[in-house]
Amino acid sequence: MIVALAGGVGGAKLADGLACVLGRGLSVIVNTGDDFEHLGLHVSPDLDTVMYTLAGIANHETGWGVAEESWNFLAQITRLGGPGWFQLGDRDLATHVLRTMRLRRGESLTTITADLCGRLGIAAHVLPMSDQPIRTIVDTTEGPLPFQEYFVARRCEVPVRGFRFEGSAQAKVTGDVRDKLTDIDLRAIIICPSNPYVSVDPILCVPGLKELIRTRSLPVVAVSPIIGGAAVKGPAAKMMQELGFDVSSTSIAAHYRDLVHGLVIDVTDAALKPTIEAMGMKVCVVPTLMRSAEDRRALGAICIEFASALAEAERPAQ
Amino acid sequence: MIVALAGGVGGAKLADGLACVLGRGLSVIVNTGDDFEHLGLHVSPDLDTVMYTLAGIANHETGWGVAEESWNFLAQITRLGGPGWFQLGDRDLATHVLRTMRLRRGESLTTITADLCGRLGIAAHVLPMSDQPIRTIVDTTEGPLPFQEYFVARRCEVPVRGFRFEGSAQAKVTGDVRDKLTDIDLRAIIICPSNPYVSVDPILCVPGLKELIRTRSLPVVAVSPIIGGAAVKGPAAKMMQELGFDVSSTSIAAHYRDLVHGLVIDVTDAALKPTIEAMGMKVCVVPTLMRSAEDRRALGAICIEFASALAEAERPAQ
Numbered sequence: 154m155i156v157a158l159a160g161g162v163g164g165a166k167l168a169d170g171l172a173c174v175l176g177r178g179l180s181v182i183v184n185t186g187d188d189f190e191h192l193g194l195h196v197s198p199d200l201d202t203v204m205y206t207l208a209g210i211a212n213h214e215t216g217w218g219v220a221e222e223s224w225n226f227l228a229q230i231t232r233l234g235g236p237g238w239f240q241l242g243d244r245d246l247a248t249h250v251l252r253t254m255r256l257r258r259g260e261s262l263t264t265i266t267a268d269l270c271g272r273l274g275i276a277a278h279v280l281p282m283s284d285q286p287i288r289t290i291v292d293t294t295e296g297p298l299p300f301q302e303y304f305v306a307r308r309c310e311v312p313v314r315g316f317r318f319e320g321s322a323q324a325k326v327t328g329d330v331r332d333k334l335t336d337i338d339l340r341a342i343i344i345c346p347s348n349p350y351v352s353v354d355p356i357l358c359v360p361g362l363k364e365l366i367r368t369r370s371l372p373v374v375a376v377s378p379i380i381g382g383a384a385v386k387g388p389a390a391k392m393m394q395e396l397g398f399d400v401s402s403t404s405i406a407a408h409y410r411d412l413v414h415g416l417v418i419d420v421t422d423a424a425l426k427p428t429i430e431a432m433g434m435k436v437c438v439v440p441t442l443m444r445s446a447e448d449r450r451a452l453g454a455i456c457i458e459f460a461s462a463l464a465e466a467e468r469p470a471q
Numbered sequence: 472m473i474v475a476l477a478g479g480v481g482g483a484k485l486a487d488g489l490a491c492v493l494g495r496g497l498s499v500i501v502n503t504g505d506d507f508e509h510l511g512l513h514v515s516p517d518l519d520t521v522m523y524t525l526a527g528i529a530n531h532e533t534g535w536g537v538a539e540e541s542w543n544f545l546a547q548i549t550r551l552g553g554p555g556w557f558q559l560g561d562r563d564l565a566t567h568v569l570r571t572m573r574l575r576r577g578e579s580l581t582t583i584t585a586d587l588c589g590r591l592g593i594a595a596h597v598l599p600m601s602d603q604p605i606r607t608i609v610d611t612t613e614g615p616l617p618f619q620e621y622f623v624a625r626r627c628e629v630p631v632r633g634f635r636f637e638g639s640a641q642a643k644v645t646g647d648v649r650d651k652l653t654d655i656d657l658r659a660i661i662i663c664p665s666n667p668y669v670s671v672d673p674i675l676c677v678p679g680l681k682e683l684i685r686t687r688s689l690p691v692v693a694v695s696p697i698i699g700g701a702a703v704k705g706p707a708a709k710m711m712q713e714l715g716f717d718v719s720s721t722s723i724a725a726h727y728r729d730l731v732h733g734l735v736i737d738v739t740d741a742a743l744k745p746t747i748e749a750m751g752m753k754v755c756v757v758p759t760l761m762r763s764a765e766d767r768r769a770l771g772a773i774c775i776e777f778a779s780a781l782a783e784a785e786r787p788a789q
Contacts, residue, residue, distance in 0.1 A: 243541060244546070
């Protein structure tokens with residue numbers, strides 16, 4: 154059994170690769186810091202990306218939403234004077250409407266997500282990082298911006314200074330997350346190649362979650378989202394620059410150094426291996442770009458093997 | 472200026488005919504007794520039918536919803552285990568989502584409807600009968616059923632015994648409805664060929680509304696929804712039978728006799744004229760079936776002329 158931490162697209166891809174290898178043996182704890190209310194509907198972008206990707210219905214062209222999507226709702230909303238800046242597809246909308254209705258009835262995000270995943274035929278466990286609202290606020294040169302405003306409405310153009318996770322002090326680890334992290338069959342924790350600041354950090358800030366990981370003394374492996382000085386997708390590289398960090402897997406290693414035992418970096422960055430190992434972290438150098446389903450599965454298998462080797466190395470000789 | 476009372480399809484068609492003649496001079500008071508909550512969304516079927524018809528975007532094939540509709544939301548809702556019995560099209564959904572969001576913010580149904588109509592380029596005033604919830608309950612041989620359950624889920628198959636309009640005692644006439652009914656330029660009130668029991672009666676049961684009509688001493692004209700012993704659409708004829716009434720315009724006349732001065736009946740039913748006139752009501756015999764836009768406009772013009780003749784007849788000779 155493996156627990157993965159994931160945000161949006163890159164994270165979802167590796168989660169999918171891990172799911173191909175592990176099936177029900179995989180649990181994915183997903184960032185909900187990007188969740189927001191739009192048109193009166195509760196939208197969970199990262200949960201949806203992970204869910205749609207694992208269900209095999211993700212839209213590969215857009216990188217978000219559902220495949221074979223239509224946009225008649227959005228066209229009509231715009232005609233009726235409603236906000237059109239956040240693109241809600243007709244199929245995608247079913248998730249938001251159903252989830253919102255059930256949340257209003259008092260059901261937890263965890264329960265609703267489990268049901269939706271069941272309906273979509275997903276074997277892996279997809280777990281929201283918390284059932285309490287945590288909202289990522291991006292501190293920018295123009296002041297604080299809610300994540301979706303920064304990300305979608307402002308297209309990440311405003312320089313960032315830092316991040317806050319509103320509500321995290323009051324949030325709790327869910328029963329399901331606790332169960333998975335304390336399961337005796339758990340073998341490793343894998344941090345997917347998601348944005349460390351706005352996808353993984355919100356998960357790690359849920360009170361008690363980091364401690365649950367640390368007390369297990371299990372290998373924690375991260376996959377760097379930076380390849381050759383750039384992010385595969387999203388604003389991670391731009392953020393690193395604006396925060397004054399070197400845009401490289403070395404900065405990723407530094408960011409995770411208090412938690413992670415092994416870092417998976419791309420072959421392009423093989424030269425960084427000694428620097429990162431000098432920080433006390435094992436390094437696995439492999440192709441990390443996931444273009445195909447086979448790439449995902451291969452990287453998933455490599456992460457599991459790497460974690461297993463780390464555990465082996467820690468074990469006292471017979 | 473004319474005020475029309477309307478329910479669904481038939482009412483919407485005549486309202487459209489009247490709007491072609493009167494433009495901004497028409498106000499349509501619309502039944503909201505069929506309103507209900509579905510998937511956490513506030514749905515107003517009759518308001519939507521009137522609005523879509525006046526905007527020229529109604530779906531003529533289904534008789535409800537928007538033209539050139541797609542159904543991907545519904546397909547996905549069903550896949551996710553949600554209820555599929557009420558057919559929500561992708562374009563149609565925009566109305567429900569936007570309206571629900573604004574109602575939750577505390578805006579009135581009247582304000583929201585006016586805005587939506589403005590966006591859709593409708594000149595006539597479309598007015599919900601009340602801003603308070605009134606819900607039509609159908610008393611059946613199997614007990615009371617909420618209207619949509621009777622109408623959509625049970626397909627009107629259960630025999631009816633009567634009707635109740637829950638919440639009507641607490642409901643109020645809206646400021647807009649009052650303004651239109653007390654306007655000095657108002658010339659007539661026209662009851663559209665809608666179901667008298669579940670479309671028009673809910674409007675007339677809003678406390679004070681009937682009195683506002685009566686105190687004006689203006690001609691009140693109704694168009695019979697029954698042609699040749701059958702309803703053009705919907706369960707009106709079946710209901711009349713189950714309630715023990717003759718399925719004819721005579722029963723319609725009897726139903727409206729305390730309010731209506733003139734009844735428009737179809738040429739098929741010309742023979743009923745003496746019987747209805749004996750009840751103290753003027754009768755106008757014309758083709759009332761509205762197949763085309765021209766039919767609607769023609770019937771609208773006839774209703775206005777008929778009302779005008781009734782007013783003329785009442786006026787003392789010079």
